Structure formats: C-alpha cells, structure tokens
Amino acid sequence: MSEILVLVxxxxxxxxxxxxEMLTLAARLGEPAAVFIGPKDKGSEVAEAVKRYGAGTVxxxxxxxLKGYLVAPKAEALQQVMxxxxxxxxxxxxxxxxxxxxxxxxxxxxxxxxxxxxxxxxDHDTAVTTQSVFAGNYTVKAKVTRGTPIITVKPNSAAPxxxxxxxxxxxxxxxxxxxxxxxxxxxxxxxxxxxxxELTEAAIVVSGGRGTGGSFEPVEELADxxxxxxxxxxxxxxxxxxxxxYQIGQTGKTVSPQLYIAAGISGAIQHRAxxxxxxxxxxxxKDEEAPIFExxxxxxxxxxxxxxxxxxxxxxxxxx
Amino acid sequence: xxxxxxxxxxPDATGDRHFEDDKTVDRVGVDGLLSELDEYAVEQxxxxxxxxxxxxxxxxxxxxxxxxxxxxxxxxxxxxGADQGVHVVDDAxxxxxxxxxxLVLAKVIERGADGAPYDLVMCGMASTDGxxxxxxxxxxxxxxxxxxxLASKVETxxxxxxxxxxxxxxTEVVGGTMPMVISVTDQSGEARYPSFKGxxxxxxxxxxxxxxxxxxxxxxxxxxxxxxxxxxxxxxxxPREAGEIVKDEEGSGAxxxxxxxxxxxxx
Ligand SMILES: Cc1cc2nc3c(=O)[nH]c(=O)nc-3n(C[C@H](O)[C@H](O)[C@H](O)COP(=O)(O)OP(=O)(O)OC[C@H]3O[C@@H](n4cnc5c(N)ncnc54)[C@H](O)[C@@H]3O)c2cc1C
Ligand SMILES: Nc1ncnc2c1ncn2[C@@H]1O[C@H](COP(=O)(O)O)[C@@H](O)[C@H]1O
Numbered sequence: 330m331s332e333i334l335v336l337v338x339x340x341x342x343x344x345x346x347x348x349x350e351m352l353t354l355a356a357r358l359g360e361p362a363a364v365f366i367g368p369k370d371k372g373s374e375v376a377e378a379v380k381r382y383g384a385g386t387v388x389x390x391x392x393x394x395l396k397g398y399l400v401a402p403k404a405e406a407l408q409q410v411m412x413x414x415x416x417x418x419x420x421x422x423x424x425x426x427x428x429x430x431x432x433x434x435x436x437x438x439x440x441x442x443x444x445x446x447x448x449x450x451x452d453h454d455t456a457v458t459t460q461s462v463f464a465g466n467y468t469v470k471a472k473v474t475r476g477t478p479i480i481t482v483k484p485n486s487a488a489p490x491x492x493x494x495x496x497x498x499x500x501x502x503x504x505x506x507x508x509x510x511x512x513x514x515x516x517x518x519x520x521x522x523x524x525x526x527e528l529t530e531a532a533i534v535v536s537g538g539r540g541t542g543g544s545f546e547p548v549e550e551l552a553d554x555x556x557x558x559x560x561x562x563x564x565x566x567x568x569x570x571x572x573x574x575y576q577i578g579q580t581g582k583t584v585s586p587q588l589y590i591a592a593g594i595s596g597a598i599q600h601r602a603x604x605x606x607x608x609x610x611x612x613x614x615k616d617e618e619a620p621i622f623e624x625x626x627x628x629x630x631x632x633x634x635x636x637x638x639x640x641x642x643x644x645x646x647x648x649x
Numbered sequence: 650x651x652x653x654x655x656x657x658x659x660p661d662a663t664g665d666r667h668f669e670d671d672k673t674v675d676r677v678g679v680d681g682l683l684s685e686l687d688e689y690a691v692e693q694x695x696x697x698x699x700x701x702x703x704x705x706x707x708x709x710x711x712x713x714x715x716x717x718x719x720x721x722x723x724x725x726x727x728x729x730g731a732d733q734g735v736h737v738v739d740d741a742x743x744x745x746x747x748x749x750x751x752l753v754l755a756k757v758i759e760r761g762a763d764g765a766p767y768d769l770v771m772c773g774m775a776s777t778d779g780x781x782x783x784x785x786x787x788x789x790x791x792x793x794x795x796x797x798x799l800a801s802k803v804e805t806x807x808x809x810x811x812x813x814x815x816x817x818x819x820t821e822v823v824g825g826t827m828p829m830v831i832s833v834t835d836q837s838g839e840a841r842y843p844s845f846k847g848x849x850x851x852x853x854x855x856x857x858x859x860x861x862x863x864x865x866x867x868x869x870x871x872x873x874x875x876x877x878x879x880x881x882x883x884x885x886x887x888p889r890e891a892g893e894i895v896k897d898e899e900g901s902g903a904x905x906x907x908x909x910x911x912x913x914x915x916x
Contacts, residue, residue: 626889
C-alpha cells in the first residue's frame with residue numbers, strides 16, 4: 330500500500346483540526362503520512378500529535394529557507410518529498426495558499442488536481458472525491474486520471490478518527506530554486522486572535538449582514554452564548570463593520586457548520602455560495618420576503634435587535 | 650510596459666447554471682458574461698496604465714480562452730479601456746480543465762504583445778463558475794514567474810511591485826520584480842463601467858482571434874478527453890425542505906427559536 334501524504338495545516342507548529350480530518354480520509358486510501366513544513370524543532374511535537382490520527386511517517390521539512398517567500402518554495406519542497414515517498418495521493422487543506430501550492434504541484438508533477446473536496450472515498454483503490462459546485466446547487470463526484478491525485482480538502486470533511494500511527498520522523502532537506510524566491514514576504518501582520526472558534530472549522534456560525542446596521546453586539550453575544558464563530562456578509566464587510574476575514578460567500582470563506590444562523594442577511598446567491606451546505610440553517614430577518622427564508626430550517630420574521638438578545642438570554646438560561 | 654489581463658467568459662451566476670450531458674459546464678445554453686471577478690483585474694491594469702508617467706507606453710491586452718461567444722468578455726474589457734484583445738477559440742478546447750486552460754494561456758502569454766514580452770500578467774482571484782483559484786498559480790509555474798496573488802492592493806515603482814495579501818492567518822505585504830503574475834481580489838477597488846465613449850472606441854480596437862495551431866498547441870493536449878481529472882457523476886442538490894417560519898410577536902420569535910435550537914440539541 331502506498332503512502333498518502335497529508336500536508337500538515339498548522340500555525341507555528343500548532344496542528345490544526347483539518348490535518349486530523351485529512352489523515353482520517355487518507356487512511357481510506359492508503360497509509361497516512363504527514364508532511365510538516367515548519368520550524369524543525371517543532372517536528373517531534375507535531376509527530377506526537379499526528380501519530381494519534383494514524384500518521385506513519387512524518388516528513389519534517391525545516392522552513393528556515395522557505396518562510397520568507399510566497400507559495401512557490403512550499404510546492405518545490407512537497408515535490409521533493411513526493412519523490413522520496415512515491416505517494417498514492419496528496420491531500421492539502423483547501424485554504425487560499427493550499428490551493429495555490431496544489432496548483433503548482435500539479436503542473437510540476439504532471440498530475441490531475443481536484444480542489445475543495447468535501448469528501449474522499451476509495452473505489453477500487455482510486456480516490457473518488459465529492460465537491461459542491463454552483464453555489465452548492467450541484468454535487469459532483471470526480472477522480473484524477475493522470476499522475477498522482479492531488480486533492481485539496483475543505484475543513485469539516487470528515488470526523489477525525491483516532492488511530493495509532495508510528496509517527497516516525499524523517500527529516501528531509503530540500504533545495505529551493507532561485508525562481509521560487511521571486512515573491513518575497515516583506516511584512517506580515519498576524520491576525521488578532523478572537524478567542525472564538527476558527528470560522529471554517531466551527532460547529533456553529535452566527536453571521537450578521539447589513540441589517541445589523543453596524544452594531545454586531547447582538548450577533549457576537551449570541552455567538553458566544555452558543556460557543557460559535559462570527560461571520561459577516563459582504564455588505565457588512567464593505568461597510569467596514571468587520572474585516573474581510575469574516576466574510577462568508579463566494580469571495581470570502583465557505584463554511585459548512587452543523588448550524589448557521591444568518592441575522593440581517595438577505596441571502597444573495599454569492600452569500601449562499603459560502604453557507605448553503607450548512608446542515609441546519611436559521612435566519613432572522615425583518616422582511617418575510619427575504620430570499621434567505623427559502624433556505625432555512627427555521628426562520629424568524631422580526632427585528633434582529635430584539636430577537637437575538639432575547640434568544641441569547643434563553644440560551645444562557647437553558648444552559649445554566 | 651506590457652500588461653496582459655486574463656479574462657474568462659462564464660455563465661451568469663444569477664441564471665440557471667447546469668451541466669451538459671457530457672458533464673461539462675454548459676457555456677453555450679445560458680447567458681454568459683465577463684466574470685465579475687476579472688473586472689477587478691481589468692480595473693487594476695487600467696489604473697496602472699493611468700498612473701504611469703507615460704500612459705501611452707503602457708499597453709493593456711485582454712486575453713481570453715473560450716468559445717465563440719466568449720469574445721463578449723474581451724469586448725467588455727476593451728470597452729472598459731483595455732487597448733487590444735486576443736481571443737483563443739478552438740473546438741478542441743471545449744471541456745478543458747484548469748491544467749489545459751493554463752497551458753493555452755501560457756502559450757498566448759509567451760507570444761508577448763507587439764513583439765515584446767509581457768511585464769505583468771494580471772488575473773482575477775477566481776472564476777465565478779469553476780472557482781478553483783488555481784490558474785494564476787499554474788501560470789506562474791508554467792512561465793517560471795513569481796506569483797503575487799490575491800492582492801487587495803497593488804503598487805508599482807518602476808519594475809518593483811508590492812501587493813497586500815489578506816491571507817487566512819495574516820495580512821502580508823509581498824514584493825517582487827517584474828515580470829510576474831498578479832491576481833487581484835474584489836477588495837482591490839470597484840471596477841469601472843464602460844462609458845459611451847469607451848463603447849464606441851472599443852469597436853476600433855484590435856481584436857485578434859487565434860486557434861490552437863496558431864499557438865503551436867497540440868489539440869491532443871487539451872479538451873475533455875485528455876483532462877487529468879474525470880467527473881463521474883453530477884447531482885442536482887435536492888431542494889431544501891421548506892422550513893418553519895414564525896413571525897416575532899412580543900418575544901414569541903426568540904422563544905420559538907430557542908425551542909428549535911434545544912430540540913436540535915444545539916443548547
Ligand atoms: C462578484 C461578487 C462577489 C460577491 N461575494 C460575496 C460574498 O462572498 N459574500 C457575500 O455575503 N456577498 C457577496 N456579494 C454581494 C451579494 O451580492 C450581496 O450584495 C450581499 O450578500 C448582501 O449583503 P446583506 O445580505 O448583508 O445585505 P442586504 O442584501 O442589503 O440585506 C440586508 C437584509 O437585512 C434585513 N434587515 C434590515 N434591518 C433588519 C433588522 N433590524 N432586523 C432583521 N433584519 C433586517 C433586510 O430585510 C435585508 O434582507 C458578492 C457580489 C458580487 C457581485
Ligand atoms: N479561460 C480563461 N481565459 C482567460 N482567463 C482565464 C480563464 N480561466 C481562468 N482565467 C484567469 O484565471 C483566474 C482564476 O481562474 P480559476 O483558477 O479558474 O478560478 C481568472 O480570474 C482569470 O483571470
């Protein structure tokens with residue numbers, strides 16, 4: 330059985346949940362193996378974390394020579410790990426950067442690429458992916474027919490399953506071409522931690538739109554009572570009420586939580602593209618004709634400024 | 650300076666987008682248009698031209714790979730202010746994936762404009778139909794150029810370029826030297842509407858139509874039959890079952906919603 334490489338999604342060595350989800354999917358296809366591109370001294374810590382989800386080999390690539398540059402060196406590093414491992418497939422988190430790494434890797438290795446998979450299964454040892462397209466109106470199953478399947482996977486695509494892996498660290502030294510160093514990161518300002526769950530990984534998301542009129546407190550307080558992440562429509566982002574990292578939709582993030590609550594959001598097609606696959610959808614909107622109500626499992630026609638605080642109270646009381 | 654802007658012709662997102670029998674996107678049966686997200690790339694290219702010391706030395710060329718009707722996307726870019734257009738159309742291209750599309754685009758870009766190579770290749774952040782957001786990175790890989798992608802701001806000083814990239818975990822400033830591939834987001838600034846003057850002027854602008862053989866691309870390297878991925882199945886999402894909708898009257902809405910959340914075990 331060949332190895333299935335999973336590029337570890339992490340922040341300075343702290344492994345993120347999508348990594349475990351991808352390892353779980355990898356186990357369906359072959360032997361899960363992890364590739365950690367990051368500070369070398371975090372290698373053993375990462376190996377400890379990923380072996381609990383079945384990672385056999387953990388390839389550690391020190392990022393000292395890579396980190397000042399955008400995308401290209403990581404694709405080169407991954408290609409060199411692929412040469413060592415001859416994997417059956419490569420799984421990468423579907424972030425903006427993940428997709429770009431995957432795109433370059435596909436060209437480098439002459440391999441087919443599938444992006445934004447929400448599920449990966451094995452059919453006679455070939456990886457079959459499920460994607461959600463056209464603003465979630467269609468489901469597509471696809472497979473790679475050439476080279477090594479390179480698949481980018483969305484968060485929440487699988488429930489992480491613990492499994493014992495060897496977690497054997499193998500350090501790989503890579504060479505980075507000059508061509509890959511053409512885009513230099515001159516400055517970087519990490520985003521402030523919100524203390525809330527990560528938007529794309531959260532089980533519950535509460536979002537506000539233009540209907541908040543700029544006061545997001547009702548949205549945030551409900552989110553905190555439910556342990557949810559906070560999102561926003563583009564209208565709310567364009568008005569400067571929330572940074573772009575909160576935006577849900579075609580040109581923002583795609584979320585697929587257990588519960589999505591939209592407050593003061595009309596439900597434009599571009600917004601739907603980012604939330605339509607949520608398991609349960611709830612809306613609060615004062616206009617009963619708002620298109621968002623076509624999607625909901627439960628809707629309240631009313632003013633969010635009175636409804637949300639009252640719901641928050643109810644939630645707190647019932648939780649107490 | 651020569652700028653190439655890659656513009657894609659896509660089915661209208663507000664129309665009924667669907668698949669053909671061969672599981673490719675129907676690009677003929679529904680109304681199409683210049684992908685809205687590529688308008689931002691055209692806008693940034695035009696702004697670079699306008700800000701240049703000698704705007705007449707900056708040539709903006711709109712490039713499009715797509716069916717006959719896709720010429721509309723090139724025309725729209727010309728109406729907005731691009732100087733010239735190139736449309737690659739060939740039956741063999743139908744059903745191409747991002748890998749093949751990037752191959753054809755790379756060949757067009759390698760030809761340069763008016764005998765000189767492009768200094769900048771500008772793309773949108775994603776096509777509104779496929780939305781893979783991979784063509785710019787693939788172009789950079791194929792052309793061995795640096796990629797300064799997902800820019801919410803673009804600044805140039807001579808051959809030096811700086812962009813702001815709002816990544817998932819950080820806001821970064823990324824710098825590089827031309828030639829390079831840039832992609833811009835919808836945060837980069839409102840795209841202009843074509844003016845009446847622009848629409849009239851566009852009619853006289855050069856618009857070249859090329860086939861694969863003009864580009865020296867083997868028809869056997871593109872199209873559905875050689876795609877490196879295969880769609881096995883497409884299913885329309887079943888319509889969501891109509892949910893329960895209540896009118897809030899003096900707090901009843903909140904109570905009903907809390908009951909719903911409790912019944913679903915969210916509280
Ligand atoms: C290329 C492109 C990409 C786009 N990408 C995105 C994207 O990624 N994400 C996105 O969200 N949009 C996107 N859009 C924009 C999208 O088309 C809509 O304009 C946007 O989603 C509208 O946001 P909204 O629902 O908050 O505002 P509106 O459409 O103005 O709706 C506000 C809603 O709030 C309700 N309301 C008002 N006051 C109250 C109150 N007191 N209590 C309760 N309800 C109230 C109103 O009834 C209304 O339904 C994109 C557009 C384009 C062209
Ligand atoms: N057929 C095409 N013709 C011209 N440009 C394209 C084409 N396909 C993709 N692009 C460019 O690549 C960007 C990203 O596309 P995609 O990777 O398909 O999401 C688009 O915004 C365009 O700028």
